[in-house]
Amino acid sequence: MRIAPLPFHAVTSCAVFVRRLLAVTLLAAAGSAQAIVTPDVPEAQKVPVTNPNAPKSPQDNNPQRRHNIETPALANRRREASLPKPGTEGGELTLAALQELLKDGKAPRTGELTLSAASAAPANSGAAAPRSAARGAPARGAVSPATQVAGKSADQAVHWSYADDETGPAHWGRLDPRFNVCAIGKRQSPIDIQDSEALQIPMEPIQFKWGKAQGSVVHTGHTLQVDVEAGHSIHIRGKDFRLLQFHFHLPSEHRVNGRGYPMVAHFVHKADDGQLAVVALLMDRGEVNPQIARVWSSIPLDKGDRVRLPADGVDLAALLPADQRYYQFIGSLTTPPCTEGVVWNVLKTPATLSAQQIETFARIFPMNARPVQPGNGRIVKSAQ
Ligand SMILES: [Zn+2]
Numbered sequence: 001m002r003i004a005p006l007p008f009h010a011v012t013s014c015a016v017f018v019r020r021l022l023a024v025t026l027l028a029a030a031g032s033a034q035a036i037v038t039p040d041v042p043e044a045q046k047v048p049v050t051n052p053n054a055p056k057s058p059q060d061n062n063p064q065r066r067h068n069i070e071t072p073a074l075a076n077r078r079r080e081a082s083l084p085k086p087g088t089e090g091g092e093l094t095l096a097a098l099q100e101l102l103k104d105g106k107a108p109r110t111g112e113l114t115l116s117a118a119s120a121a122p123a124n125s126g127a128a129a130p131r132s133a134a135r136g137a138p139a140r141g142a143v144s145p146a147t148q149v150a151g152k153s154a155d156q157a158v159h160w161s162y163a164d165d166e167t168g169p170a171h172w173g174r175l176d177p178r179f180n181v182c183a184i185g186k187r188q189s190p191i192d193i194q195d196s197e198a199l200q201i202p203m204e205p206i207q208f209k210w211g212k213a214q215g216s217v218v219h220t221g222h223t224l225q226v227d228v229e230a231g232h233s234i235h236i237r238g239k240d241f242r243l244l245q246f247h248f249h250l251p252s253e254h255r256v257n258g259r260g261y262p263m264v265a266h267f268v269h270k271a272d273d274g275q276l277a278v279v280a281l282l283m284d285r286g287e288v289n290p291q292i293a294r295v296w297s298s299i300p301l302d303k304g305d306r307v308r309l310p311a312d313g314v315d316l317a318a319l320l321p322a323d324q325r326y327y328q329f330i331g332s333l334t335t336p337p338c339t340e341g342v343v344w345n346v347l348k349t350p351a352t353l354s355a356q357q358i359e360t361f362a363r364i365f366p367m368n369a370r371p372v373q374p375g376n377g378r379i380v381k382s383a384q
Contacts, residue, residue, distance in 0.1 A: 160336050162222075162368050169370050172336050182338035188373035189331030189344060190253035193380055198327060203383035205324055206279065206345060207235035210243070210316035216308045219300040222335060223247040223368055224361065226295055226309070232316060234269055234279065236328075236345065241269030241277040243316075250361055252282055253334055253369045254346050256327075261350055262358050265292075265319070266334075276333075277343040279326075281319060286352030291319050296360055321349035325383040334370045348383075 158176040161167040167175065173183020182188070215228035225247035232243040245268050252261035263283040270276055283289075294314045298307040326347050332340040 158336070162370070172338065175336070179336040179338065181332070181340060182336055185332055185338060185340050186374075186376045187330050187332060187340045187378060188338060189334050189342065190255070190370060190372055191329070191331065191375050191378075191380075192255040192258060192372045193327050193329075193346065193382075194375075195257055195382060197375075198380040198382035200382050200384055203326075203328065203381060204236070205383075206326060208317065208320060208324070209233045209235065210320070212313045212315050213243075214309060214313045215245075216306050217295055217298040217300055218306045219303050219364070220247075221303040223249065223365060224295070224299060226314070228316075234277065234345075236277060237343065239271050239273075239275075241271045241275070243267055243269050248361060248365075249334070249369045250358070250365055250367065251369050252280075253372075254280055254282075254344075255372060256282075256346070256348070263353060263361065265351075267316075275341065275343065276339075277345060280344065280346040281321075282347065282350035283353045283358075284350040285355055285358060288354040289319070289352055289357060291315055292353060292357055296357060299360075299364070319351055321347060321351060323349045325349070327380055327382050329378055329380040331378075 158179070159167055160172055160175055160179075162169065165171075169182075172179050173181070210232045213226070213228040213232055215226055218225050218227060225245050227245045228243055230242065233240050234243070235241075246265050247268075248263055248265050250263045252264040254264065261282040262285050265281045265283060267279040267281065268276065269278065283292075291314050294310050298309050300307050324347060326345045328343065328345050330340070331342050331344045332338045333342060
């Protein structure tokens with residue numbers, strides 16, 4: 001910042017001096033405040049702060065297009081999101097807000113700002129999971145949950161990521177012939193579940209045979225995954241599916257009526273015939289989740305590192321909401337190789353995580369969600 005020399009002549013210069021001094025002080029303060037509210041965290045955590053009352057853009061009706069409008073509009077939204085939310089006017093810090101920030105020295109942390117913005121996103125806003133957030137996300141290749149399920153390392157040598165570059169979701173299908181279905185599949189996940197288009201019908205409840213799980217947490221390079229020991233399953237469609245592992249995404253991948261959630265847990269099950277069934281437990285910001293706290297207490301230190309869960313494990317049944325109605329449809333793995341034929345079961349009632357629990361995950365994986373994919377007219381059942 002270049003500061004003009006202060007004038008030293010005439011009585012009027014006094015007023016000029018005071019004004020300039022004030023301006024310089026405020027600018028300097030604003031600079032430091034900006035430094036506080038935008039700490040050294042990846043761009044990816046910054047989610048646009050949207051106006052809940054803003055009219056819905058027509059293009060928001062098209063999830064695919066919504067995720068394809070990358071730049072420069074989303075770059076602007078990122079910049080907007082990096083500004084402090086309270087007391088801002090047109091992207092500028094107000095004096096009152098500035099004083100507030102400087103007074104108690106605790107400007108809103110970027111993660112809290114962005115996550116509250118995400119969780120406060122109104123239905124149909126399409127604001128909770130901007131594709132742009134991929135920029136700056138970790139870009140490390142690893143064995144995905146998908147390939148663990150398949151029992152082979154299809155993508156071990158192929159680097160893919162959630163970044164906004166040639167390794168990102170828009171390019172997965174071209175990274176390796178084995179990933180082709182990511183690009184050409186017609187039953188890809190995640191999707192934006194629309195109640196107005198779903199079949200509203202009575203459905204058998206998911207029979208959860210979940211208990212206290214023992215196992216270990218592994219850092220796959222793309223998520224935190226809990227590999228659970230045998231003994232837990234679900235019964236749907238007349239078949240048992242055994243729980244293999246569960247893992248997390250931020251934000252939630254699937255949306256419901258346009259709304260995304262701060263996070264989701266995917267519980268990956270497999271039947272004896274090889275079919276996969278995933279239970280998606282959406283996670284909203286709210287109360288501390290004591291079971292997830294157990295998982296977080298075993299967070300590995302690096303990619304490939306693995307830590308055992310606490311001795312008494314994680315009570316999976318305690319994670320479930322009282323109302324276990326769900327949406328069901330056929331989709332795919334949401335990571336390469338994007339294998340289709342997965343029976344998705346998205347619970348309608350979210351669990352909660354505290355802001356701090358969400359931020360803990362965001363510190364490791366600022367954005368690990370695939371954008372919404374076209375529904376292509378597939379049947380979605382909504383349990384009544
Ligand atoms: Zn997943």
